[in-house]
Amino acid sequence: MSEAMNAPLRTREDALALMERRRSVAANGLIEPGPTPDELDRLLTVAARVPDHAILTPWRFIVIAGAARAELGARLAEAYRAGNPQMEDAKREKFAGIMSRLFPAPVAVVVVSRPNRDTMIPPMEQELSAGAVCMNLLHGAHALGFSGIWVTGWAANNPEAMRLIGLGAGEKVAGIVHLGTAREVPPERPRPDLAALVTQWTAPEEA
Numbered sequence: 713m714s715e716a717m718n719a720p721l722r723t724r725e726d727a728l729a730l731m732e733r734r735r736s737v738a739a740n741g742l743i744e745p746g747p748t749p750d751e752l753d754r755l756l757t758v759a760a761r762v763p764d765h766a767i768l769t770p771w772r773f774i775v776i777a778g779a780a781r782a783e784l785g786a787r788l789a790e791a792y793r794a795g796n797p798q799m800e801d802a803k804r805e806k807f808a809g810i811m812s813r814l815f816p817a818p819v820a821v822v823v824v825s826r827p828n829r830d831t832m833i834p835p836m837e838q839e840l841s842a843g844a845v846c847m848n849l850l851h852g853a854h855a856l857g858f859s860g861i862w863v864t865g866w867a868a869n870n871p872e873a874m875r876l877i878g879l880g881a882g883e884k885v886a887g888i889v890h891l892g893t894a895r896e897v898p899p900e901r902p903r904p905d906l907a908a909l910v911t912q913w914t915a916p917e918e919a
């Protein structure tokens with residue numbers, strides 16, 4: 713057994729307790745302090761430690777922090793206006809305003825899915841690996857005492873917004889993960905009822 717797997721029971725219980733308690737916090741409820749550069753390096757290292765069929769590394773990161781948040785927000789707002797000329801002015805301005813404030817948390821990490829098409833590994837498996845990156849990032853942040861949320865939305869799916877964020881051909885946004893300190897952690901939300909989701913396999917009765 714590896715050193716980590718052999719960790720004292722207390723450490724393993726702590727790790728599980730963190731996963732049992734983690735809750736997402738809306739981006740506008742994430743305030744300073746955010747992760748330091750060293751902490752962010754550590755978080756991205758944890759995020760990159762995911763199952764990856766055939767070791768393709770089918771994902772990468774774009775970090776949006778500091779002044780870049782407002783700068784990119786302004787460009788996204790402009791792209792929203794330009795892309796929706798038919799929309800009623802007030803409505804267009806309302807959504808453009810939302811785009812301009814899209815990065816309120818101290819740090820946002822865009823997890824970019826970039827499936828390798830020259831391989832037998834199906835794109836879906838590679839996209840799932842990118843999803844695992846997002847989840848590891850959230851768990852890692854929580855373990856360091858931060859909070860976060862995994863979102864997508866217009867900016868993650870609109871071609872011009874994706875270009876402004878820095879995506880290239882064949883790339884998609886797996887998630888925008890906002891990170892910071894929770895102003896307040898929201899109450900628990902309903903969780904899935906395992907009894908309704910878990911079945912035990914039994915051999916089908918032959919007709």
Ligand SMILES: Cc1cc2nc3c(=O)[nH]c(=O)nc-3n(C[C@H](O)[C@H](O)[C@H](O)COP(=O)(O)O)c2cc1C
Binds near residue numbers: 734
């Ligand atoms: C791929 C993906 C995209 C999501 N996009 C959004 C989003 O754009 N806006 C949003 O409010 N929640 C979005 N969510 C949901 C939140 O990440 C989160 O699941 C929700 O706030 C519940 O929080 P929990 O982590 O405490 O269960 C998304 C989730 C996933 C997996």
